[in-house]
Amino acid sequence: MNAGVEALRREIAARADGLPDTVVMEVCGTHTHAMRRYGIRQLLPGNIRLVSGPGCPVCVTDGRDLARALWLAGQRNVTLCSFGDMLRVPCGKESLLSLAAKGARVRVVVSPLEALQLARAEPRRAIVYFGVGFETTAPLTAALVDQAGRQSIPNLSVLSVHKTMPEAVRTLMRSGARVDALLCPGHVAAVAGAEAFRFVPEELRLPAAVSGFEAEEMLLALAALMGMLRAKKPGLVNAYPRAAAPYGNPAALALLEGVFEPRAANWRGLGEIPASGLALRGEYAGFDAEKRFDIPLTDVPEPAGCRCADVLRGLLEPPECPLFGSACAPQSPVGACMVSSEGACAAHYAYGRDL
């Protein structure tokens, strides 16, 4: 182990020594994944418990929103462009992947701007980009819409189920989640600014630390949280200053502001949260798939026995769910948290079992 990691491990242990059982929540799928991948828990004392909140964009996508994407993918003239990890999410008996196997045009993209190229290359097909994710991916979708507008691309539209993080954290914490400190998502903070999480100490009286995604960065943020808990002085520490400025990325924020406006969004596990979603502004209605297509509203009930909602609120550890590892496993996921490799259950299954 390198000296830096060892020093951080000791510092965390010293600061946490004597504290009661402490729950630290991270609200970023990449944190969930990275914690597991590096085995960070094995470096922490027994009284620190890490739980995963609603930070995996795949996991918090509501069944009804997914059903709309599936409906679009099922239209003969539509090519649906999506990030890869949305493809396996079950929606009733189908998923985007199962539709693709039956002939639906579903294209995995790494960047939304690929949809623009595709729209130019296939002018007679309707290209729909499925916009999923938080402040991290929403600016890219905004750039896509902005470009499509400037270049007058008529056959491109966006189904936006984008969400923003701070409102969800506020709602979650007020809904009775048992959390002592918050590890804040560095990627969101890089766009929205570290100060976007100032309300955590000020309104919720909880310590918060903005963290990067390398092992050392996560340990550094955890050390900062333990220090604040020990001193009983909740504050906001930016432990990721190399990427997250206090007020974020002005260019990305301007793009977001120009293209999107806030609206209520449905979160799997949390329900409807006011002003936590991003809808295309009226002047971009021509690029709004919800306005371009007459998409029927399908109610998709949560699968029976699925406790994803409790996992997303940090009330339940993945193995405590009765379906975990038996009825619900990565090869046949029941709930959303098992689908994305960033999901709390999938990460626990992949890296945590038997360790």
Added chain:
Amino acid sequence: MTDEITLAHGSGGEAYRELVEEIFLPAFKNEYIAPLTDSAVLPGGPRLAFTTDGYVVQPLFFPGGDIGRLAVSGTVNDLSVSGALPRYIAVSMVLEAGLCAQTLRRAVTSMAGAAREAGVLIVTGDTKVVPCGACDGMHISTSGIGVFPDGAYVPPQRVEIGDAVITSGPVASHGMAVMAARGGMGFDPPIESDARPMADAVRRVLDAGIRVHAMRDPTRGGVAATLCEWAGRERNILLYEEALPVKPGAAAACRILGIDPLYVANEGVILFSLAHKDAGAALEALRELPACREAAVVGEVGAGEGIVLARTRLNTLRRVLPPRGEQLPRIC
């Protein structure tokens, strides 16, 4: 297994295994197919190794390789890891009407080049043409025969407690090269596939007199799939994550796309499991080849019940599970 064939059945993970074990094996069952090794080892006359494989890659051409080079290399490598000397290859092609003859010529020239490198002859073949839209340009199937010289050592394909696990070179290059080419990601310099016949690497190790216990070319499902199969239910394997070579371009693409290099396909890598005392000699034999300069010991086999663990650079441990489904890029 599921009622329908899905893309996951083609990805070399658990679904693929179910497909083989529930549909093909019961129907074709005989003593030569049952071990499910990369090549069947056959009796009669000189001992033979026999294998077949289908290739459906998109795009057909990618940095470092193409479907033709892949079709020859893959079959040569399946023969090589059985311990046989690859000799003859049969080729069956399905072409889509409208395919440009120049494209076919390029792929075939590339097959010939790979065959020359490997010292095999392409001796028979067949071609069918299907209507436009019925296949993606070109599908190639290759079958190959290899021979075991008299008295040659035949690796038992069973890892032993105390074995060292060796990779012949950096992993994850092929899968990331294809993914980058498919997504038009334009890495500069481009990530190059490692598609390459590895007969020479295998030969070097065997000719050095090393009694290799098991060899595999970790194609679909990557290093993880091979290690999990090797562990079976009676061995544990510890992988030293920091020792596993990954070229910088492939490593960067993995980070960007959220993909674990352990699960990415290789087409020019051989994994060896051999007695710990032979590891030094095997590395020495391998490193004389330019493609194997970065050969390294990357793990060890212990007693256990089928658990594969990776030791991270933080000296923590994590489970390595068999792959499932396709590798899909993550959101963020």
